[in-house]
Amino acid sequence: MVPPRVEVFDGPGDVGARVADLVAATVEARPDAVLGLPTGGTPGPVYAELVRRSAAGEIDLRRVRVFLLDEYVGLGRSHPRSYRATIARELTDAVGVPDDAVRGPVTDGDLDTACRAYDDAVRAAGGVDLQLLGIGRNGHIAFNEPGTPFELTTHTAVLSEPTRRDNARFFTDPAEVPTLAVTQGPALILEARRLVLVATGAAKADAVAAALEGPVSPECPASVIRRHPDAVVVLDRAAAGRLRPAPTPR
Ligand code: F6R
Numbered sequence: 001m002v003p004p005r006v007e008v009f010d011g012p013g014d015v016g017a018r019v020a021d022l023v024a025a026t027v028e029a030r031p032d033a034v035l036g037l038p039t040g041g042t043p044g045p046v047y048a049e050l051v052r053r054s055a056a057g058e059i060d061l062r063r064v065r066v067f068l069l070d071e072y073v074g075l076g077r078s079h080p081r082s083y084r085a086t087i088a089r090e091l092t093d094a095v096g097v098p099d100d101a102v103r104g105p106v107t108d109g110d111l112d113t114a115c116r117a118y119d120d121a122v123r124a125a126g127g128v129d130l131q132l133l134g135i136g137r138n139g140h141i142a143f144n145e146p147g148t149p150f151e152l153t154t155h156t157a158v159l160s161e162p163t164r165r166d167n168a169r170f171f172t173d174p175a176e177v178p179t180l181a182v183t184q185g186p187a188l189i190l191e192a193r194r195l196v197l198v199a200t201g202a203a204k205a206d207a208v209a210a211a212l213e214g215p216v217s218p219e220c221p222a223s224v225i226r227r228h229p230d231a232v233v234v235l236d237r238a239a240a241g242r243l244r245p246a247p248t249p250r
Pocket of ligand 1: 037040041069135140141
C-alpha cells in the first residue's frame with residue numbers, strides 16, 4: 001500500500017485553491033475528464049474557486065463529465081437540496097457543463113436496478129479520473145456509514161442519525177432530511193484513477209486521524225482510501241490537528 005500524500009494548508013480558502021489546482025491539472029491533461037464530485041459544505045471553496053477561474057478564462061470545464069457521489073432518496077432532482085440541484089447551482093451551471101453531462105444516482109423506481117445502472121454508467125464513461133471526497137465526522141465517505149462493507153459498489157444506504165443531524169443545517173425543517181440515499185460504495189470509489197479527500201475544520205480532526213492513522217476498517221469508511229495507489233488528502237490546519245506527528249503546513 002502506498003500511503004496517501006497528505007498536504008496541509010492554513011485554512012479552507014487555501015485548501016480550495018489547492019484542490020482547484022488538482023482539478024485543473026486533470027482537465028488540462030484531459031479536457032473531457034470524468035470528475036467524481038461530492039456536495040456538502042467542504043467543497044464550497046473548491047467550487048467557488050473553479051467558478052472564479054472559469055469566469056476569468058483560466059480553466060475550461062465545459063467538456064468535463066460529472067458523476068455525483070451520492071443522492072438523497074425522496075427529494076427528486078428539482079428539489080433545491082437534492083445533490084443534483086446543488087451541484088448545478090454551486091458549480092456545473094456556472095462553468096458551462098451541459099446538463100446531460102452531469103449524472104447522479106437515480107433515486108426513484110426500482111433502486112436495485114438504479115444502483116446497477118449507475119455502476120454501469122460510471123464504467124461506460126471509462127471510470128472516474130479524479131474523485132473528490134469529503135469526510136463525515138463519523139468517518140463516512142459518500143453515504144457509506146461505519147460498518148459498510150468495502151466490497152459494495154452503488155447501493156442504497158440508511159443515513160445514520162449523526163449524519164442526518166449534521167446535514168439538517170441545509171434544510172429549513174430538520175425532519176425533512178431524508179433517511180435513505182443511493183451512494184457509490186467503497187469498491188466503486190476505489191476504481192477512480194485518483195482520489196482527493198478534502199477536510200477542513202476542527203470537527204473533522206478525529207475522523208481524519210482515524211482514517212489516516214487508525215486501522216483500515218469498515219468502521220472508518222474513509223480509511224479505505226489507504227488501499228488506493230494514488231490518494232491525496234488535502235487538509236487545513238484544524239482538520240490536521242490530531243495527526244501525529246503534526247504535518248507542517250505549506
Ligand atoms: C456528500 C458526501 C458526504 C460529505 C460529508 C461531509 O456528497 O459525499 O460524504 O462529503 O458528509 O460533508 P460536509 O462537507 O458538509 O462536512
